[in-house]
Amino acid sequence: MDERDILFEFSHPERLRILELLKKEELKLSSISNKLSITTAEVSRHLERLTNVKVIEKSSNGEYFISMFGTIVLNQISNINYLNENRDFFLKHDLQSLPSSITCFKALSRSKVKNGTLDNVGLIKEVIERAEKYLHVISNQESRLFKEAILETAERGIEVTRIYSKPEVIPEEIKKAKNIDVRIIDDIHFDMGVSDIMGGLTLPNTLGVMDYEQIFVGDDAVFITWLNNIVKYCKSKSRPI
Amino acid sequence: MEFHELMFELSHKERLNIIDILSKGSQRLSAISRQLEITTAEVSRHLDRLVKADVVLKRTTGNYTLTPFGLDLLMEIENIAFLANKLDYFSAHDISMIPLELQNLKVMQKGRVMTGTLQNMSLMKETVDIAEEFIYVVTNQVSNTLVENQRKKADMGVEIVKVYPMTEVIPDSIIGHKNIRLYKKEGEINCSIGVTEKRCILALPKANGSLDFENILVGEDPEFIEWSKMVVESYVKDADKEVS
Numbered sequence: 001m002d003e004r005d006i007l008f009e010f011s012h013p014e015r016l017r018i019l020e021l022l023k024k025e026e027l028k029l030s031s032i033s034n035k036l037s038i039t040t041a042e043v044s045r046h047l048e049r050l051t052n053v054k055v056i057e058k059s060s061n062g063e064y065f066i067s068m069f070g071t072i073v074l075n076q077i078s079n080i081n082y083l084n085e086n087r088d089f090f091l092k093h094d095l096q097s098l099p100s101s102i103t104c105f106k107a108l109s110r111s112k113v114k115n116g117t118l119d120n121v122g123l124i125k126e127v128i129e130r131a132e133k134y135l136h137v138i139s140n141q142e143s144r145l146f147k148e149a150i151l152e153t154a155e156r157g158i159e160v161t162r163i164y165s166k167p168e169v170i171p172e173e174i175k176k177a178k179n180i181d182v183r184i185i186d187d188i189h190f191d192m193g194v195s196d197i198m199g200g201l202t203l204p205n206t207l208g209v210m211d212y213e214q215i216f217v218g219d220d221a222v223f224i225t226w227l228n229n230i231v232k233y234c235k236s237k238s239r240p241i
Numbered sequence: 242m243e244f245h246e247l248m249f250e251l252s253h254k255e256r257l258n259i260i261d262i263l264s265k266g267s268q269r270l271s272a273i274s275r276q277l278e279i280t281t282a283e284v285s286r287h288l289d290r291l292v293k294a295d296v297v298l299k300r301t302t303g304n305y306t307l308t309p310f311g312l313d314l315l316m317e318i319e320n321i322a323f324l325a326n327k328l329d330y331f332s333a334h335d336i337s338m339i340p341l342e343l344q345n346l347k348v349m350q351k352g353r354v355m356t357g358t359l360q361n362m363s364l365m366k367e368t369v370d371i372a373e374e375f376i377y378v379v380t381n382q383v384s385n386t387l388v389e390n391q392r393k394k395a396d397m398g399v400e401i402v403k404v405y406p407m408t409e410v411i412p413d414s415i416i417g418h419k420n421i422r423l424y425k426k427e428g429e430i431n432c433s434i435g436v437t438e439k440r441c442i443l444a445l446p447k448a449n450g451s452l453d454f455e456n457i458l459v460g461e462d463p464e465f466i467e468w469s470k471m472v473v474e475s476y477v478k479d480a481d482k483e484v485s
Binding site: 001002003004005006007008010011012013016054067068069071072073075076077079080081083084085087090091092093094095096100101102103104105106107206222223225226229232233236 | 242243244245246247248249251252253254257295308309310312313314316317318320321322324325326328331332333334335336337340341342343344345346347348448464465467468471474475
């Protein structure tokens with residue numbers, strides 16, 4: 001068995017519907033057939049295929065359920081579904097800019113794609129201003145708007161980490177500020193900010209330009225932890241100025 | 242395009258081969274045809290389908306290349322290839338205790354499966370012995386042999402972090418050591434992860450919930466090490482108590 005065999009099983013709408021049902025509960029062939037109004041012969045054929053690729057199993061009392069292997073596979077498949085649902089975004093943006101050991105569509109899917117540059121600038125400002133415990137910002141851009149918000153947040157006594165890859169863009173005020181740990185890393189290909197309250201991620205478009213027209217924003221715990229992992233990763237590759 | 246239609250486009254052997262070739266760089270139709278030893282007519286038909294699915298793009302120069310969407314898909318396809326290839330391992334092991342944001346199969350592919358409980362135990366001991374910078378561990382029970390070695394390492398200045406279930410009794414010999422941080426977590430811990438600057442070892446539970454030391458994942462790749470350290474750190478973050 002190889003990836004083709006697995007991918008193929010997800011290319012039939014009826015099999016996808018069967019899997020959706022089995023995700024919720026263990027079911028006998030007849031109840032699946034009833035629920036989906038598909039003949040038992042058809043359902044049986046689908047169940048046999050899914051069993052062959054080990055995605056589902058049959059219990060001794062005749063109920064079908066998603067196997068442990070199936071759970072992991074479905075997890076990956078749902079990532080493809082997420083990519084497909086947000087195809088327009090993923091066609092225009094380069095995710096290869098994120099560290100590959102950290103790329104996780106599952107975490108990304110917990111955030112929302114927000115449109116509109118002006119709104120998005122406002123959202124990023126919110127990330128900075130609403131921080132209560134910590135704030136991490138990774139970016140080579142230093143607009144006055146964000147700089148002032150970051151300085152104010154640091155003055156409120158919040159621990160700030162600010163990572164750049166170009167030493168020449170670091171403003172003096174940021175360097176001198178208390179509570180700001182300013183660091184340098186070799187390369188940055190994305191902009192992000194995360195606090196204990198919310199986070200945002202901006203990716204470059206296909207021309208390599210940071211695209212503030214569409215960004216990821218969210219306050220979901222998985223998304224925030226994931227952004228923190230990116231910070232941890234970048235921090236471990238960085239040095240203080 | 243509907244999800245199942247996209248899956249259909251992806252689930253063809255020749256089309257997957259074309260995606261694989263293009264993942265190494267853009268190519269002309271004729272070159273793809275030569276590498277796969279299929280007719281240009283066939284290749285052209287597949288390329289058309291992949292272009293319609295937004296997976297592949299034809300440049301004005303006539304070269305075909307993967308779109309950013311195609312590159313993202315490729316990552317997931319590689320993950321599924323890895324699962325299919327390690328079917329036996331993933332049919333028998335549960336990875337749900339790894340935090341969602343770290344369930345990254347791409348990294349786990351850098352690990353290899355090692356078999357043999359005794360050999361694996363020796364490997365764990367050796368891994369502790371050669372550590373020079375840090376030893377991070379999450380585990381379901383205290384192993385007295387490993388604890389003794391770790392204390393010696395701590396004496397030599399190696400930074401040690403350990404997370405145990407609340408019910409485990411931690412030996413006095415390692416409590417209060419300046420280089421050892423100990424944490425306890427409520428509930429069961431159903432994995433055993435040990436990571437040093439040189440190597441990472443991962444033991445996962447079997448279908449019945451018991452930890453499997455017969456088959457473990459081992460890796461020396463820096464990204465794999467970095468990732469495992471993050472998994473341990475996420476356990477530290479969720480710990481209920483620091484023991485001192």
